[in-house]
Amino acid sequence: MSIIEEELSRFRKDVAEHVPGSEVVCCVRSSVQVRLRRTDFKTLVVQAQFPADYPAGRIVVELKSKTIPTKFLDGLVSACDAETKKLLGQKQLLPVVKFVRAFMDENPLMACSDELSHIRKDLVRPSDEIKVNRKAGTIVMRVVEGNYATQFKLIVPDNYPADPVKMELKTSSLPSEFQVYMAGQSEELARQCVQPPLRPKPRAPPFTPAPSLRRVATFLVMECARVYPMTCCPLCKARCFPDDPARIVEDLEDAQHIERILCNHLYHRKCLDDYMKTPPFKGGKKCKAKGCEQRIFHERWNVSEKLAEDRWAHQEAKRREIDEVVEFLGV
Ligand SMILES: [Zn+2]
Ligand SMILES: [Zn+2]
Structure with a gap:
């Protein structure tokens, strides 16, 4: 048995035990394909090819997925290349499949890498801050506008995008009723991305779930x-x-109190x-706001x-009475 054939026969036996969620699609010298599944969305196929000089040369890895963004896969392929370089002269197949699986486990944000680049490009200005914790799957953003700042955390669940992103408002110079609205509306928008409407519109196309991270971040930044x-x-x-912000009017009855409709x-x-x-x-x-x-x-x-009509009529009548009195008195 050649070195490669021996490695493949061991691999077939060992892979299920060493790599959770793995399924061998094909395992012959000319083509090795292993499907790795963490969630419905985090599913990919590792394709490996042995070079003529194996194991002195490194195994060539390709990754295919219907759900994971291409950019993320490209990044993962270069990480695999770096990994296989360390394994020259040794068995490389099982270690590289294990490596891919570990990478999937340690990168909860893999399901939203595209959305994250859009957020960085479209929503974040130099005066803002964005901190991405890849291991924890969280994104903390601080949005600064004039003397106002709002900081919030977006938490991407493991089963994203089937499960919606969660938002925690950390601090904001905006009044508390605005913060309550931002929290409630974020939750509602995320829910609408993943759940069909309770009362679908007649003749509406069938509901398809959508990723919620970018939607919620765009709302918080661009609408709030x-x-x-x-x-x-x-x-x-x-x-x-x-x-x-220290001069925001809290008194609900004050003429300058801000009403959000x-x-x-x-x-x-x-x-x-x-x-x-x-x-x-x-x-x-x-509403008198432009275009609303x-x-x-x-x-x-x-x-x-x-x-409203009655009240207006009553108020007008009262005003006329006063005007008449004023005129009569000549003041
Ligand atoms: Zn006004
Ligand atoms: Zn309006």
């Missing part, structure tokens, strides 16, 4: 942390948040209050058209 501090009130056009646009309390109480009321009041026009729903101004 980066946007809120710079947003202007659509009515008075002045910035909603003060330059200094359902479509995620911001208003000063007084501006929104005046607008909501001024006709026309027909068809509900629409969604109907405004807010618990504090949740009144029917009829009631």
Whole structure:
């Protein structure tokens, strides 16, 4: 028996015991293929070829996967090349398959390496911070906008992307009601990526799960942390948040208190209050933010058209009475 044939026969016997989740697809001298499975998504096939001068020359490894991003596979192939160089003159097949499996176990972020490069490219500015912990499968981002900063942690589960990414808000200069919204909405967006809607739209195409990491990170950065501090009130056009986060108005009744409405646009309390109480009321009041026009729903101004009309009429009548008195008195 040649060296290679002897190695292959040992390999067939040993691989299942030494490498969890492995399945030999093909194991002959001209073609060795082993499937490695950690989760549905983290599944790949190791293809190995023996060079003519084996074991003096190194085994050539190729990796195939329907689910793992190509860039990640390319990186793993170069890691394999470096590994096999250390094994020249020895049996290389089992060690290299073990090495690939260990790499899969130690890199929980392999399922989202593409999303992570998009996040670095599209979302992170020089003033921000991003810390990736490859072993733990976590990404901590700190987004800075003016004097405001928001830091959050994204946790990628082992069964990603079938399971959704989790978000922990660490610190933020934004008010607590904004933080509650960001946490709740992140969870909801991640859920929508992996679970079909409770009430699917008629004639909607069948639901296909989608990765949730980039979706949640984009929401937190591009719809919240980066946007809120710079947003202007659509009515008075002045910035909603003060330059200094320490000067944020906490008092709900204060004219400058910031109201976030359902479509995620911001208003000063007084501006929104005046607008909501001024006709026309027909068809509900629409958001005045550029390009929005969604109907405004807010618990504090949740009144029917009829009631809003009555209140307006009452207020106008009172104003006219006062005007008449003022005119009569000549003040
Ligand atoms: Zn305003
Ligand atoms: Zn709006």
